[in-house]
Amino acid sequence: MTACPALFISAPASGQGKTTLTAGLARLHRRLGRRVRVFKTGPDFLDPMILGRAAGTPVYSLDLWMVGEAACRQLLEEAAQTADVILVEGVMGLFDGTPSSADLAAAFGIPVAAVISAQSLAQTFGAIAFGLARFRPDLPFHGVLANRTGSPRHADMVRESLPSDIRWLGHVPADRHIELPDRHLGLVQANEIDDLEVRLERAADALAGTQLADLPPPVEFGHPAAAPRAARVPHLAGLxxxxxxxxxxxxxxxxxxxxxxxxxxxxxxxxxxxxxxxxxxxxxxxxxxxxxxxxxxxxxxxxxxxxxxxxxxxxxxxxxxxxxxxxxxxxxxxxxxxxxxxxxxxxxxxxxxxxxxxxxxxxxxxxxxxxxxxxxxxxxxxxxxxxxxxxxxxxxxxxxxxxxxxxxxxxxxxxxxxxxxxxxxxxxxxxxxxxxxxxxxxxxxx
CATH class of the missing domain: 3.40.50.880 (Class I glutamine amidotransferase (GATase) domain)
Incomplete structure (x- = not known):
């Protein structure tokens, strides 16, 4: 088995800033000289374009149904052999879908960091965090990060709302120069965002003072009894x-x-x-x-x-x-x-x-x-x-x-x-x- 620090970034819903912060975190780790591998949960083409630019490596899909658990494990195990840190971005809310992001995180024991947009929230932030952390006892819950806080006092308020046993990972102030533009089907493609590099660096700066800047706990991927990937028959040889x-x-x-x-x-x-x-x-x-x-x-x-x-x-x-x-x-x-x-x-x-x-x-x-x-x-x-x-x-x-x-x-x-x-x-x-x-x-x- 191969061990590598890994973190699963999820949220209570879409639109919380998962992709922005996952990309910023990938860029931050890369800036610190770490080899980063990023994966995206579920079927998606647009988020991986952003994440790939941030990490400097292609982003592959993980999905227990579409990709299959064995193939997901193989992808993670191969990444762990060369990466210093693995990041997995969830899809929609943490428990949405069948299978869900929570199913994927639990299957591989990847600790979950929940990104919660604090915009228009105060103490209810703690209730949302409590629900995410307690809904599934088998989920390795790492902590919560407040996104889009309005002021230092606002950040203190949402932090104080957390139960004492839920880890506070920090906060990122609201900043329109970090947020990624979107349209129908999802985010605007990476090649079409003229200032993408500026946004990625700004997101990395915002995360540098949070606990997410630290390496997450190591996770062991692979299984002693797992069969090696089957050799491909050259069905398309020469085509x-x-x-x-x-x-x-x-x-x-x-x-x-x-x-x-x-x-x-x-x-x-x-x-x-x-x-x-x-x-x-x-x-x-x-x-x-x-x-x-x-x-x-x-x-x-x-x-x-x-x-x-x-x-x-x-x-x-x-x-x-x-x-x-x-x-x-x-x-x-x-x-x-x-x-x-x-x-x-x-x-x-x-x-x-x-x-x-x-x-x-x-x-x-x-x-x-x-x-x-x-x-x-x-x-x-x-x-x-x-x-x-x-x-x-x-x-x-x-x-x-x-x-x-x-x-x-x-x-x-x-x-x-x-x-x-x-x-x-x-x-x-x-x-x-x-x-x-x-x-x-x-x-x-x-």
Whole structure:
């Protein structure tokens, strides 16, 4: 087993400042010369971008269902071998979801630091902290930090409200120059925040005087009886996969790219936003999710990139598209103010952005090669004459989830799949997907 100082940063709800302070803490440890590894709980693409910039290393997802407990343990154990400190940011509130952040922290014995926004609170702060600390006896609770305090006296008031056996970790004053900007789907992408480095350094400064600046207790990861990670069969040996990657197509799990490489694929990136063509030698193309709606006029003007994707499709070469990548393939995309922009026209259909999210939650696909896990989160509605070849389903309710489309050489869905959950299934998407997808269970209509 490998031991490493580790801390789980959670909160009573979303919007408390978890990501801001986790990123600031990662930057502080890094500034102190420590090797930092950060993980994010649950399915998320945006928070890891911020956390990765702060830590200087890629941020991987941990989720007891989507990733699996054994794979989460393996990721943590591998990180512990080289890191001086491990930070895990929770998702939503500490006990929200099935599985929850608390489930993950308890499973691996990672002490929990609760970030509580003290804005508009005084002594009730202590009641919230009491509930978080006592709700689950098996949870290794480390202490609480007050975020967004209004004054030194305000910080004293919330500190005095704590029961004596709940550790006070300090406070961070309210500061609009620390807070991270957001929009629909979550935080603004790291590359789009011009002063991100300034904000990260300012957050690190604010945390330097708190107990979070100290190394947390060591946690032992791994298990003496744990089997080593199974060797990857090179299902994609020699396959050349082009991956669209820029601010319009950025929702990519690092673990997915790792898997493609482990399966033998050769990966090359290109940017539709920069009007770069698909590499001419690519055997397959991956269009991940992102924000095509924010860049639709530019994408429509970038004829060189569009022509190369159409040529790739017309040559019968595989295209795997998820969420925003699928929207790019449609006839048109209409934004929230009613502006309609033509897209590639490779998949019949039109999508329209709604004012609030249309679908949110975990999803899974079943097929002849087993189950592929993932999630969905989008604000657009799709109207298409295409008949799905199957549907994903919700893992708890078993209600029918996102449609899976196969059109020509295109395999597309709103679902963001976590490919390491089933490497053989993932490989089939780039090779013999139609047969696999036709075996996908349809579930029960919601």
């Amino acid at each position: 050349r996969i082009a991956v669209a990657r820029d601010d319009a197509f950025s929702f990519i799990y690092p673990a997915n790219l790792d898997l493609l490489a482990a399966l033998g694929a050769q990966i090359e990136y290109f940017s539709p936003l920069d009007d770069e063509p698909v590499p001419a030698h690519a055997d397959a193309l991956y269009l991940p999710g992102g924000y095509p709606e924010l860049h639709a006029p530019l994408l429509a003007r970038n004829h060189r990139s569009a022509a190369s994707i159409r040529a790739h499709a017309n040559a019968g070469r595989r295209i795997v598209a998820e969420c925003g990548g699928m929207l790019y393939l449609l006839d048109s995309l209409t934004d929230k103010v009613g502006r309609t922009t033509p897209m590639l026209g490779l998949m019949p259909g039109d999508a329209t952005l709604a004012a609030r999210f249309v679908s949110l939650g975990m999803q899974q696909q079943h097929g002849r090669l087993g189950t592929l896990t993932g999630h969905t989160f989008h604000y657009s509605r799709l109207v298409t004459p295409l008949e799905p070849v199957g549907h994903a389903m919700h893992p708890v309710t078993h209600l029918r989830g996102e449609a899976i489309f196969h059109h020509g050489s295109i395999v597309a869905s709103y679902m963001h799949a976590y490919w390491p959950s089933n490497p053989a299934f993932a490989a089939s998407l780039f090779k013999d997907a139609p047969g696999e997808l036709r075996a996908t269970a349809t579930g029960t209509a919601a």
